[in-house]
Amino acid sequence: MNLRLVRPEDYYEISRLINDWWGGRKMSDMLPKLFFDHFNDTSYIVEKDEVIIGFLIGFVSQTKPNEAYIHFVGVHPEYRKNQVGKKLYHTFFENVKRRSVKIVRAVTSPVNKTSIAYHTRMGFEVEQGDRTADGVSVFSNYDGLGQDRVLFLKIL
């Protein structure tokens, strides 16, 4: 496995992949090209035999320079027990730590139990929201009406 920084041209391959990896859901709207052009110095790819098997897109908050935000993480379904995610997260943490970041944030949907469990294993805490849904604290309507979200925070 080879881990490297994202390059602008990876956008095309990743756009195609994420629609596959998420079982046909149209995820690529969430990941416009700008992330590959303007935040590629804190975003990573894992390749095996020159095929992308995982990626993490994140950045340092411009408004709050001691915070970083992980926007999107994807791992190839066949490589989900291979520590690909762990490698991506830890490399990101080390990178942003060198940029004086103290807090890393991430957001997920309350229905995404796999993501909630995964973030917990990666050392994230769930932020206290305004209500509890399915045993997890959520921020109601965080991403618009009816779009509750779970907010994660990790102190580096």
Add this chain to the structure above:
Amino acid sequence: MNLRLVRPEDYYEISRLINDWWGGRKMSDMLPKLFFDHFNDTSYIVEKDEVIIGFLIGFVSQTKPNEAYIHFVGVHPEYRKNQVGKKLYHTFFENVKRRSVKIVRAVTSPVNKTSIAYHTRMGFEVEQGDRTADGVSVFSNYDGLGQDRVLFLKIL
């Protein structure tokens, strides 16, 4: 008219507005909450009588700190001859200039003739792409298969 920096809570009002202003097209997927949380120190709103009539969401490139990118601009259809856009662009230019930015970039669709004309009036040049469509130079498949784009650049 009052111009001010965007605040995180403006997200909810703007998400609602853009679907209206773009004549029912689902534009809000392109503008996730993260821009209101992490790039609100280079993003602006124009209000009239406490109602939002325009906004500009932009940021300084993390990878290329001497470049800025304008992600999304919207003006209320009834206020399109009132220099709202001009005020937003010029305030953004002044802001990023103070942050040592030399180049501002923006992207639009070749079908969006209004946007192309507008950017030209704002002093943007069209970047040389790989082919010409409807008299304008475009980058083929820039945002994915079949998604040609016009790339703009302005030297500050």
